[in-house]
Amino acid sequence: MSSKSNHEQPGMDRRTAVKISLAAVGAAAILPRLPAEAIARVKAPAARLPNRATVVVFERGGWDALQLFAPTGDPNYALKRPTTAIGAPGSAAAVVGLPMNATFSMHPALPGLHARWSQPLSRLAVVHALGYTPYHRSHFESQDLFETGQFGVVNADGWINRHLQATAAISTAPVRALALMNARPRSMDGAFPCFAFSSIEALQFQATQPDVRQYLEAIVDYTPTAGFSAARVGSYSGMKSSFDLIDLFSGINPQTYAPQNGAVYPNSAIAQSFRQAAMILRGNLGVEFIQIDQGGWDHHTDLVGNIPTYAGALDGALNAFMQDMGADMADVVVLCMSEFGREVAENASNGTDHGAGGAMLLAGGAVQGGQVHGAWPGLATSALAEGRFLAPVNDYRQVILETLIDHMGGTVPSAVFPSMNYAPLGVL
Amino acid sequence: MSYATTRRELMRRLVGAPLPNQPAGNPPIDQARHVLNRATFGPDAWSRARIAAIGWAAWLDEQLAPDGIDDSVMTAALLAMPSANNQKNRARREYLFRCARSRRQLQHRMLHFLSNHFNTDAAKTHGVSEVYDTTTYTRLALGSFVEVLLWSAKSPAMVVYLDSQTSLPSAPNENYARELMELHTLGVYGGFSEPDVVAAAKIFTGWRVQFGPALPSNEPSSARFVFLPFRHVQGPKVLPGLGYSTPGYSGANGVREGEEFLSFLAVHPSTQAYITLKLCQYFVADVPPVGLVQRVQQVFASTNHLGTAVRAIFHDPEFFTPQTTREKGQDSIEFMLSTLRRLEVTINNANTLPTLSNVLGQPVLGESVPTGTPEESAAWQGPGQVLPRWNSLAAQLGTLPIGWSALVGSASTQGAAAITDAMLQLIVDGDVPTTTRLGLEFFLSNRLAPLGTNPSFAAQLPHIKDLAGLILRLPEAQLH
Structure with a gap:
């Protein structure tokens, strides 16, 4: 994935940034406050975790929302997917869905999430026919647009970063956002320091003797980088961040972390990332945003064989996370999003090509669960974009803004998504 | 006293106050060195000798x-x-x-x-x-x-x-x-x-x-x-x-x-514009000089020939600029290969190479998305890349089959400063700030001090290995 600048704040080290934000808190009276529109409208019970948090799962490759949350009640669905359509519950189809409502059925590889969907006071919801217009059917363009939310802007900051910039005064935590992956995702690009590392286990310094670290750290920290090029500064910044992260996370021991409520995380990569997210959120570090990627959704072939693998991994992972977090899920919202949905008609490889409208899966917090939110344009050919794609009538940015405002305690919508009017769908 | 101040104090003690500033102006560019950095996966003894013998232009044509x-x-x-x-x-x-x-x-x-x-x-x-x-x-x-x-x-x-x-x-x-x-x-x-x-x-x-x-x-x-x-x-x-x-x-x-x-x-x-830009990013800089790109594009457009375009890149007047020398982040495979080449590591079992690329976070032939891996330096400089480089290759350098005695050469009898310079030359072409060089020399002299005068090579070797590992962890060693 593209990552325009992985280094943190050239010219200003993170501690300076922390100091400035500390100073900002002390001087709050004379600093501009968040505008009235950003005042929290918190609906969930009192916080149990030290802070509210959002876990973003980017489902890379363009997941087939019409397989995962299948519109089995729409007669056009089976017509356009003669080989791969999920059958309505109780039907004679080879693969039968789990009931969501009169229109939709959940893929049978999502049994854990379906159980959460079905329970009273459910905190698991779907926004279908989700995307943006004009839509883009390139993976990389569309991922960029999803993660930056700024169209036609070269090197735009990510939406998480812009939110953090807009709310810099509310937290003094040294790490407000991190990604459990090798490189910082586009959503976290920008001036506010955000961090990426593959796992907590990676946050260590191995050497024969302690003086190796001592000297390296002194050299990296001391060397004046003024006049260095961006690439060289980036190398210094990445190393300073590495030392900082080793120190900051030294109190969390993945070996001894015990999931609560009998939760058992499967061995999949996505489940292990959720496990790390849980221990970070419980680590009292003030982390507000954690992004995880789940890749591999580009199923141009064999939906019947492929979807259960990826859906099953997500089901096991998210289910374990929600069980582990238990009552603390009231303070955590999970947003699973993908760059687009797929073409309504299947292709000859029993797969589907890139489409437009997709879906977002939401869990936790005060999510109004057990519901498919947003408008549903249907699958009649006349209702499809270009006659081929589910129309992306529900803007993903509205869901993000609603999460930032109602769950995270407020934001400045015009700063996060400029030139867009906030019109919440009521998912929270 | 903040942690950062502590570090700064430590550095001041290491190098003595006041610290020298970087010399003003740009040092002359060692052209052969720059060509080797970009046209090879890091110079080994053979390529150094060859380019010294025939000059960089003839070497490039070869x-x-x-x-x-x-x-x-x-x-x-x-x-x-x-x-x-x-x-x-x-x-x-x-x-x-x-x-x-x-x-x-x-x-x-x-x-x-x-x-x-x-x-x-x-x-x-x-x-x-x-x-x-x-x-x-x-x-x-x-x-x-x-x-x-x-x-x-x-x-x-x-x-x-x-x-x-x-x-x-x-x-x-x-x-x-x-x-x-x-x-x-x-x-x-x-x-x-x-x-x-x-x-x-x-x-x-x-x-x-x-x-x-x-x-x-x-x-x-x-x-x-x-x-x-x-x-x-x-x-x-x-x-x-x-x-x-x-x-x-x-x-x-x-x-x-x-x-x-x-x-x-x-x-x-x-296509010609796109391929040219990618080539220039790969061989020159994340943001290559516009004039250079335009000139190379002309060559590529008239020939559709990759070798000719590459030759035009290296011969372009803007190729040898301070803005482009050691200012390009290596991807993790490049970092691994340059380490193997610069330190002449013996590869006894090639099956270990793909494993190492996995550990470094860039499994060879294993990138799952059709874009491939990013060209921009920034994508290779975060903690996700730094930490595995520090903790695998750099931390394990002492255990690899390396002919240390030949690498250190006569410097081994000339004390910490000479050894430091020799290792810096080998791993980063000596291209580090003066303060860094001083810090490294202090590191090694502190380590060697208990050994007394004229220590044997064997006695010095563990410390030389740690020095090399330290150099390999430097920001400059991630660039080429």
Whole structure:
């Protein structure tokens, strides 16, 4: 994935940034406050975790929302997917869905999430026919647009970063956002320091003797980088961040972390990332945003064989996370999003090509669960974009803004998504 | 006192106050050194000696005609390797071994470029032709772009990876058609439209791989490209965005549609601009000088020849600027290869190379998305890349088969300063700030102090190894 600048704040080290934000808190009276529109409208019970948090799962490759949350009640669905359509519950189809409502059925590889969907006071919801217009059917363009939310802007900051910039005064935590992956995702690009590392286990310094670290750290920290090029500064910044992260996370021991409520995380990569997210959120570090990627959704072939693998991994992972977090899920919202949905008609490889409208899966917090939110344009050919794609009538940015405002305690919508009017769908 | 201040105090104690500022002005550029950094995966003794003997321009021309360079040592070592347990593992280890040990370095730098540009993922293809692809991309690396493009389109790995293999006339699979235009040729804003993707998908129907009988693991793949006329969409195809159409050949001639379309794309101005920019990013800088890019693009547009374009890059007046020397982040495979080459690490078991690339976070031939890995330095400089480099290769340097005595040479009897300079020269061409050099010298002299005067080499060696590991962890050692 593209990552325009992985280094943190050239010219200003993170501690300076922390100091400035500390100073900002002390001087709050004379600093501009968040505008009235950003005042929290918190609906969930009192916080149990030290802070509210959002876990973003980017489902890379363009997941087939019409397989995962299948519109089995729409007669056009089976017509356009003669080989791969999920059958309505109780039907004679080879693969039968789990009931969501009169229109939709959940893929049978999502049994854990379906159980959460079905329970009273459910905190698991779907926004279908989700995307943006004009839509883009390139993976990389569309991922960029999803993660930056700024169209036609070269090197735009990510939406998480812009939110953090807009709310810099509310937290003094040294790490407000991190990604459990090798490189910082586009959503976290920008001036506010955000961090990426593959796992907590990676946050260590191995050497024969302690003086190796001592000297390296002194050299990296001391060397004046003024006049260095961006690439060289980036190398210094990445190393300073590495030392900082080793120190900051030294109190969390993945070996001894015990999931609560009998939760058992499967061995999949996505489940292990959720496990790390849980221990970070419980680590009292003030982390507000954690992004995880789940890749591999580009199923141009064999939906019947492929979807259960990826859906099953997500089901096991998210289910374990929600069980582990238990009552603390009231303070955590999970947003699973993908760059687009797929073409309504299947292709000859029993797969589907890139489409437009997709879906977002939401869990936790005060999510109004057990519901498919947003408008549903249907699958009649006349209702499809270009006659081929589910129309992306529900803007993903509205869901993000609603999460930032109602769950995270407020934001400045015009700063996060400029030139867009906030019109919440009521998912929270 | 903050932690940062503590560090600063430590440094002040190390080097003595006040600290010297960086010398004003730009030091002269060592041209041979810069050429070696960009045209090889890091200089080894052979390439240093060769460029010193004939000068960088002659050295470059020699590299641009790789068949004239005796590479028998590498080839013999490759042949002597025990069987790999499958094609995928064989492809992965051969890729890295060739890049590390071939004397035809520029050719392999282009292999690294092309293999990433035409990325396939061995996890999806099961190594169906990656061994063959590696040798073919290497062979074509400095030649005509259209030849490389035509090969990539028919490479069994590509046919499987981007799903031409399962495309049918009834509903053609768009995966290859889209990525061909967006990633391999025109670029995302190169002028193609959505209807072009649909039409191009029809052009490539019938492009398939035929799998032969299973072969012993050390044999090249038995998979072969085939064109199946009965799987091909008949009739003319129209690409309105590109203003391109095909006459619609029938029967076995249907494959010509795709070949002609690829030839059209290969010389399209958008393709020339896109390939030129990527080459300049790869060899020069994340943001290469505009004038340089324009001049190289002129050369590439008039020749469509990769080797000529590469030669134009290295001969461009803006290639040797302070803004471009040691200002390009190495990807993790480049970091690994330059370490192996600069320290002349003996590779006793090539199977360990792919494993190391996994540990470093860049599994060779294992990038899953068709974009390949990013070119920009920033993508390789975060904690996600830094920490595995520190904790694997740099931390384990002391355990690798390295001829330390020869590397340190006569400096070993001349004290900490001389040893520090020798190791700095070897690993980062001595290209670090003065304060860093001083800090390293203090590190080593502190370590050597308890050994008394005239310590033996054996007594010094653990500390020299730690010094080398420390240098390998420096910001400058991540750049080239």
